[in-house]
Amino acid sequence: MLSSVRRIMLLCALVLFSESAATAQQLKLELKKGDHIAVIGNTLADRLQHFGHLEAMLHYRFPEHNLVVRDLGFSGDTLTERPRSENFGSPDQWLSKVKADVVIAFFGYNESYAGEAGLPQFRKDLEAFVDHTLAQKYNEESAPQLVLCSPMAFEDLKWPHLPDGKEQNKNLELYSGEMAKVAVDRKLPFVDLFHHSQEVMKLTSFDNSLLRNLTGQKRDRFGFEYPEKPTDGTLAFFPLTINGVHVTEDGSRMLAISFNGQLLSDRDTPQADSGKVENIRKAVLAKNHIWHNVYRATDGFSVFGGRSGLQFVDGQTNFDVMQRELEILAVMTANRDTVIWEAAQGREAKPDDSNLPKPLEVKTNKPGQLEEGRHKFLGAEEAIEKMTVHAGMKVNVFASEEQFSDLANPVQSAVDTDGRLWVAAWPTYPHWNPLEAMNDKLLILPDEDHDGVADRCITFADGLHNPTGFEFWNGGVLVAQAPDILFLKDLDGDDVADVRERIFHGLDSADTHHTANGFVMSPGGKFYFSRGIFHAENFETPWGPTKRFGTGGTGVYEWDPVTFDINFHFPIGPNPHGDTFDQWGNQFATDGTGGTGNYIGMPGHGAPRELYEKRVRPVPAIAILDSQHFPEENRGNLLIANVIGFQGVTQYKFEKQGAGFFAKEVEPILYSSDGNFRPSDMEIGGDGALYVLDWQNPIIGHMQHNLRDPSRDHLHGRVYRVTAEGRETANVVKLDKASTADVVAALGSPTLAERYRARLELTGRNPDEVVAAVNDWLKQFDSKNPEHARHLVEALWVGQQLRKHDMQLAVTLLNSKESDARAAAVRFFRDRWRDHSRISAPGLLNEFESVAGMNLHLAFDASSQVRADFVVAATHVGGPVASEIIFSAMQTEQDPQLSYVINEARGIINLDQAIRDTLARGDRLSPNAEAYALSNASVDDLLKMEKSEGVYRAILTRENVPVETLQTSLTGLAKLRNVAEIEELFTLIEELNAKASVNVLNSLSQLLASQPTDQLAKVRDRIATLATTAK
Structure with missing residues (x-):
């Protein structure tokens, strides 16, 4: 009230x-x-x-x-x-x-x-x-x-x-x-x-800096506390x-x-009877809930779009079935109008849905072998017998629908900061049937006695709809529920959400298979999710006009819940699922439909090659197996879940290849001959074991079956736990109630998953306290010791996610002996400069020229990845220093990733113009810029450069150069080399002939023909030889 x-x-x-x-x-x-x-x-x-x-x-x-x-x-x-x-x-x-x-x-x-x-x-x-x-x-x-x-x-x-x-x-x-x-x-x-x-x-008077840790009785929309009385004497107000x-x-x-x-006209009407107004509002909200599912019906591409006309049994289409459901919803909405009218009269009423149209009967196009076409489901334990498990590993049932009926259609998972597994259950899949309960849930499955089996199933939030992705943040949970992203938070410690707020809008839901999924927090505190085709996103932010992404905008998106901004991050498709970071912050993403994967080395752009040789598809999720519980040969490997054909979890070992990565397939973690086994997500649990969700369904896919095919199962779901035989699991580290200092200490864990959970926990702590704790923690490390580099990088990331950047630490890491740490520091600046360029932050160019200018050696770094990341960082600012970084990197040994990055950078920064600007200022080109110019600059620009052997040769080897200009260059070159002009010219012609440079040879042939007869006579025999052997 x-x-x-x-x-x-x-x-x-x-x-x-x-x-x-x-x-x-x-x-x-x-x-x-x-x-x-x-x-x-x-x-x-x-x-x-x-x-x-x-x-x-x-x-x-x-x-x-x-x-x-x-x-x-x-x-x-x-x-x-x-x-x-x-x-x-x-x-x-x-x-x-x-x-x-x-x-x-x-x-x-x-x-x-x-x-x-x-x-x-x-x-x-x-x-x-x-x-x-x-x-x-x-x-x-x-x-x-x-x-x-x-x-x-x-x-x-x-x-x-x-x-x-x-x-x-x-x-x-x-x-x-x-x-x-x-x-x-x-x-x-x-x-x-x-x-x-x-x-x-x-x-x-409202100071949002009070959000974090002040005491008081009132709380804001995210559950943060407000003071009861402001100190300046003004009115307090939310x-x-x-x-x-x-x-x-x-x-x-x-x-x-x-x-x-x-x-x-009547201004005080809403206060006249606030109780009555509130009763009306409750009725309005009940009606709007139904109406929202008419106007913003999810799976629109199958309800009224391109796939709605697909025919199934007896020629019945999705359109036929779904239009009837929309009619049902429309009548339900109208029935709730009546309840509102009664409330407006001060009376109570309940909606009467006895007048609803009957839904159309749908026949399955994939009946089971049991009576009435039902499908057979193996028990959770029995299904393990159908699995082939990696040598030295074993599987047990952690949880199933047999113990917990709410565990139906588990689609996504995450591990909270106390090491507990959470699961998004999606029994309404592919979307809500209006004649049934809308009751998708976010579940917690605690293992309180540490025996590797869930003891309870706690419903953190029910009444959800299509929870296609979630992750922890700010002491609560972010949940994708198209068209919105929700923030849920428990305020009283009972593991039930008390706060439920829509904090972002614009996700399209044309296909719930492909809407926002795979939520993951980056080392810098941004959140990434993937989305696929058929969608039309319209994101409204506090930063500018609407950002629109049509069906072509398939890929990974970067969303910042702190600034409420969003940007396209990486193109991959048509339907990406799976996004993860390794221990140094390298990002990898996979496409669900195609089963392909990429290293995201240049956000906003593509990749020069696939991450691995694709063998299976479709892929709903990926993960990195980094846990001390597993043998060393498994640690750091990429895991890929697959749900059709090969139904299991494949495993790939990363190989560094120049500035990029390649992952080579090794022995799978597990796979099953049970046709219902559908591994939908994976997590490294608090105990270091691998947890694999099983969607457990005889049919999947929107296109292959009617949305209401009765063979779609809404009752089954499992979580399997994979462990290494003969190895102790880890002690579960609980961070939720730990001191900030203890949470910061967890950044030193040897396990990536535990460090990630520590960073998640710190998003909800007081930033100043976190920074102080991090600084204390850092005192034990030596920046010159490469074994301490990862700890320093973790500290850098925490400051980045809190928007309290430690510039001194970042610069120190640029000169670390550990190349991965140098690359991570470069990416820190890449992200900082990119974010600042988006809002035209003052001082950006000065900072860039100072930091990058003093560290130009990174463009020649022994690590190709450092060089590539440095080039990418430079593209976000531009200017002479950025051009010099690219010029320099071009002179180093190339590989596919580095070459790709340089080529893309040339499309962003006009290097030819940079050459012209330098020459116009009367400045000398740097050796690297000159090397670029000699290979790429126009003849007009070359003529403005200080004449040298290289400049003259560059002019002579360009196409379509006037004979007069060629002659001037030939004279200059011959003089510098103290060689006769005809000798220099013919030697150059012979070199180019060996390289089959036909167009250039045509120009030089004209120059040769213009030479004096007495000079041509000196090379008559060589001309004859060339005439018979020319390519």
Whole structure:
């Protein structure tokens, strides 16, 4: 419930609401009984449905109107760009589907990043949108009422990793003002959310630096504590947004009050009976939950897109079956409208779904051998007998559906900072059937007596839908649940999520097989996930206009929950699954459909070769087997799970090849002849054993079977535990309640998985305490000792993930005796410079020229990987130093990865222009730049260089050079070498003939023909020989 203090603050803000909003408030919204209201727009509109305040207020104000409200908001939408997956339906089609009498439009935020220069186009687009909307008859009878809502102000959360919004608020005010003008000109109702939210923000004092560790009774959206009373005497208030732009529950409530105050005249209505409003809101949320699964139906490519027409038994298609389910959902939504109307009248009601259409019967196209086509399932223990296990290893059942019925369709796993295995269970796969419970779950499987068998199955969170990926962060869990990423957190220690907040939007769900999966945190604290084809992502962030990625954007994405930014990271497809980092921070990814893999040596670009020789496919997951429990020959190996044909876990040993990697297949960990065995994910547990999930299903795949094929199993699921015979498992290290110093000490663990969990744990600790503990821990290590290099790198990464970069340590590591440490330090700067370049951070060029300029020797490093990483780092800044790094690396021994990186870098940094700029300044080229110029520069540029034997030879060996220029160069070269011109020329011709340089020879032949007759006579015999032997 809204506290009295916070309620007063909201009402005070309305009382103090500036006149700027009132001047634009020309018209009130007039609603009629039975009106259908559609809410459209960007992420603001999208988030409102999950709080329900605006709709609850409308029903409260008009309790007898039986209003029908449908939210059509969509992350990242603008007036002119609203991309969707195939056959999703146009905005007009959806407005017609909901029979809109009233359209409430939220636009302007993403458009405002065009600044003042984009204002005329914005007005033009807005007027076109108004004209088009008012020309429609979505209800088949009359034009809709149109309400324009401005964007909210950008909230300064005093969080150093988010924009303060000062500059963007100037743009937002301009665009809000333009919307107000259009509303007045077109006589439309207008809601000025910008000035109202700005006034509310002025009344508050909120310092997000208090998020981490202050005491108090109130907690923010992530479960962090707030102080009860600020020290400066101002009013205390929770933020209106999670990141400056996307509303919290308080922001949603504020918006509803603002809407009411500006358009419905009675400003204090929401407080009149807050209990009644809250009852209405609960009913609204129940209805919106159903509606969301109509409008944002997952598996759209099979529901209404390209695969919906695939025919199965008796010619039945997915479209046939899924359209009936959408009809069922539509009726369920309407039934919940009735509950809302009853709540608006102060009465209680429950939805009556007795009128639902019957679902279509679906016949399996792969029946089992048992009665009625059922499939046979082996018991979990019995299934082990079907496995072929690596020599010296054994398998036991850690958990199965036989002990824990909730363990059905385990799709992803992770190990928490106390060493406990967590599993995402997906019984609604491929997506929710409306006639069954939506009850996908996040489960914890603790082994409390350390006997290698789960003792309990704890439901951390239920009521999820399609949890295709998750990872721990900030003391809680990030969960991919398209179209959103959720943050879940337990506040009271009972292993049940108390916080459930949508913190990111825009994931497409056209194919739940291929939506966000494989979550992993990088050494630098960013999170990576993969997504495949058929999707249309629209990511709205606090950093700029919407980032859109269509079906071609298959690959790995980099998402930062600290800054709320996202970027495309690496292309791989068509449907990538699997992403991991080794102990030095090298990243590897695999494609599920093709079964191929790559080393990610140049983020944002591709790779010159495959990571391994592909033998199996499809691949749902990969992992690195780094555990002291296993023999040395297995440690550090790449594991790949495969689910069709070869159903098991293959194993590959890494080989360093120049700047890149190759992985050679060795003995598999295990594989099974049980056709139902489907290893879906793998983890190294707290005890050092390998845990393998088993999806356990007779059929998989969207395309091969109807989405509702009855042979799809929703009851089975196993977790198998693989151990090395005769070797002790590790003692489980518990970090959740450990001191920060003890967590930091775990960074010294010899096991990659344990160090990774320590870094995860530190994301939720006070940054200043962590930095102090890391500095204390570092005192025991010697930067000159290569055996200590990994410890120093771990310390560097912790500072990086906390955004407290230790520049001195990074520079020290650039000169480590351990090449892997040098490469890791270069990648630290690569990521730092890349991130700073994205936001045009001041001082970037100076820092780059200082650090890189003093370490140019890295371009000649003995390690090809260091050289390649240094080149990649340089591409994010550019300038003379960056060019020199590339020039230098080009003169070193090449390999496929290094050559690829250099070639890609040349597409980013114009080296030819760098040569011209140097020459234009009158500066001498460095030896490496000159070597490049001699091979690549144009003749015009070569003529500007200081004349040397190399320059003259370069001109003489270029194609299509005028004879006069060739003659000048020949004269100069012959003089330098003290050789006759005809002798020098003919020797050069003979050299080029041996290399079959035909085009150059044509030019030199013309030069030869222009030589004096007496000189030609001196080489008559050589000319005759050449005439008979020329290639």
